[in-house]
Amino acid sequence: MADPHGFLKNDRADAKKRPTTERVEDWREVYLDLEPEVREKQVRTQAGRCMDCGIPFCHSGSAGCPLGNLIPEWNDLVRRGDWELASDRLHATNNFPEFTGRLCPAPCEAACVLAITPDAGGAVAIKRVEQAIADVSWEQGLVHASQSTVSSGKKVAVVGSGPAGLAAAQQLTRAGHHVTVFERDDRLGGLLRYGIPEFKMEKKVLDRRLAQLRKEGTKFVTGVEVGVDLTVDQLRAKFDAVVLAVGALRGRDDTTTPGRELAGVHLAMDHLVPANRAVEGDGPSPLSAEGKHVVIIGGGDTGADCYGTAVREGAASVLQLDQYPMPPSQRDDSRSPWPVWPWILRTYAAHEEAGERKFAVAVERFIGDDDGHVRQIALRKVRVEKDAEGRRAVVPMSEEVEVLPADMVLLAIGFEGVEHMRLLDDLDITLTRRGTISCGSDWETTAPGVFVCGDAHRGASLVVWAIAEGRSVANAVDRFLTGSSDLPSPVVPN
Ligand code: SF4
Numbered sequence: 001m002a003d004p005h006g007f008l009k010n011d012r013a014d015a016k017k018r019p020t021t022e023r024v025e026d027w028r029e030v031y032l033d034l035e036p037e038v039r040e041k042q043v044r045t046q047a048g049r050c051m052d053c054g055i056p057f058c059h060s061g062s063a064g065c066p067l068g069n070l071i072p073e074w075n076d077l078v079r080r081g082d083w084e085l086a087s088d089r090l091h092a093t094n095n096f097p098e099f100t101g102r103l104c105p106a107p108c109e110a111a112c113v114l115a116i117t118p119d120a121g122g123a124v125a126i127k128r129v130e131q132a133i134a135d136v137s138w139e140q141g142l143v144h145a146s147q148s149t150v151s152s153g154k155k156v157a158v159v160g161s162g163p164a165g166l167a168a169a170q171q172l173t174r175a176g177h178h179v180t181v182f183e184r185d186d187r188l189g190g191l192l193r194y195g196i197p198e199f200k201m202e203k204k205v206l207d208r209r210l211a212q213l214r215k216e217g218t219k220f221v222t223g224v225e226v227g228v229d230l231t232v233d234q235l236r237a238k239f240d241a242v243v244l245a246v247g248a249l250r251g252r253d254d255t256t257t258p259g260r261e262l263a264g265v266h267l268a269m270d271h272l273v274p275a276n277r278a279v280e281g282d283g284p285s286p287l288s289a290e291g292k293h294v295v296i297i298g299g300g301d302t303g304a305d306c307y308g309t310a311v312r313e314g315a316a317s318v319l320q321l322d323q324y325p326m327p328p329s330q331r332d333d334s335r336s337p338w339p340v341w342p343w344i345l346r347t348y349a350a351h352e353e354a355g356e357r358k359f360a361v362a363v364e365r366f367i368g369d370d371d372g373h374v375r376q377i378a379l380r381k382v383r384v385e386k387d388a389e390g391r392r393a394v395v396p397m398s399e400e401v402e403v404l405p406a407d408m409v410l411l412a413i414g415f416e417g418v419e420h421m422r423l424l425d426d427l428d429i430t431l432t433r434r435g436t437i438s439c440g441s442d443w444e445t446t447a448p449g450v451f452v453c454g455d456a457h458r459g460a461s462l463v464v465w466a467i468a469e470g471r472s473v474a475n476a477v478d479r480f481l482t483g484s485s486d487l488p489s490p491v492v493p494n
Pocket of ligand 1 (some may be wrong): 052053056072113124209
């Protein structure tokens with residue numbers, strides 16, 4: 001039973017970050033390392049703010065946690081100091097809470113009753129509690145390899161080793177199937193490895209989880225592009241089912257702004273991947289921002305990742321632009337009400353460190369030098385409207401054009417679905433109008449025995465959705481292979 005007065009005694013307190021001057025000098029996670037006793041005291045206080053609502057909106061539903069995390073249950077266990085049971089209850093619904101605790105924008109917090117109750121001190125710091133449970137679980141040896149005692153004799157190939165693929169693989173291995181995860185890159189993890197900067201999640205967090213999956217029996221193959229190095233005929237001959245977890249990495253380009261063709265204008269991932277490789281020890285990034293005036297177009301997660309990366313690389317200046325107005329959380333201290341908050345423009349840790357943001361502006365043209373390299377951008381104030389057909393329209397608001405230095409421009413304006421790959425052609429996979437992989441209500445694609453999950457199905461989305469879809473597709477594959485399944489299926493295809 002939760003303390004019904006906990007939120008009256010204590011306000012929400014987020015985890016403290018290291019000083020900005022310190023953290024821009026390294027790639028480590030931005031949060032302060034607390035002594036275990038201090039962390040325990042703080043997190044137990046925060047968990048104690050949970051009211052254990054009769055209807056916990058945080059836990060599920062259209063705006064809460066897609067995984068159905070048992071939030072009030074583990075909040076109360078943490079409040080009482082029972083970390084072992086809290087770890088058990090957290091892992092019951094979430095394969096990788098250390099990923100979501102660090103990377104998820106926490107729709108559960110936006111859905112928390114305390115977030116929408118005036119003068120309640122703010123939403124319960126669910127994400128902070130989740131990360132603490134996950135970290136304590138690893139530190140105290142509470143995370144074990146869970147080896148299946150049965151074998152179905154069935155073989156499953158999972159293509160892609162991001163969070164969706166890993167969740168599907170872990171669930172299916174634990175159900176007794178023989179699972180091989182194929183990753184075309186040289187290291188495992190997909191976006192978690194080469195898309196997410198170290199300052200948001202250190203790769204040791206990923207590596208320890210991969211070690212657990214290996215111990216449980218999941219096999220991994222890197223440097224193999226399925227469809228090319230392993231043909232579809234070979235794939236079909238070797239495996240009884242296939243899960244496509246190939247992500248949605250086709251970056252949206254700017255095809256209309258004059259000057260896009262200039263050298264120095266890149267898609268965001270072209271900057272992030274080599275930067276993350278450099279941190280892994282692969283040598284200097286060929287697209288380092290060092291000494292450059294960097295302009296990032298797009299105000300979302302990927303833009304913020306470029307922002308923090310460029311600052312750490314030693315950019316001369318960093319400017320992030322967005323066509324939308326400044327978010328309410330920056331204009332004043334109020335919390336935007338559920339359910340809008342996690343999906344509007346947010347302020348990220350990187351924005352506290354250096355650089356500048358401009359809102360309600362659009363680039364009118366990129367201006368180059370005689371060598372064809374971008375050197376400036378021309379900006380205009382804009383307003384985003386919907387036209388008569390409901391389509392998004394960007395309307396200029398001023399005659400005035402502002403010209404600013406820019407010798408590296410990063411387009412972080414979203415993703416347009418799965419990349420073109422021979423695998424999908426050879427499997428005869430049908431795509432949706434959004435460029436994602438089409439599937440039925442059982443997650444099966446237009447290719448029999450081939451299933452899809454994560455961003456490849458949903459489009460670029462949150463890590464929590466990737467894990468939820470990975471768990472759900474595992475249930476579907478298990479049923480396909482054996483006729484029934486006890487595996488959980490927290491979400492349905494959209
Ligand atoms: Fe606790 Fe908030 Fe969930 Fe209610 S909605 S159970 S207060 S976390």
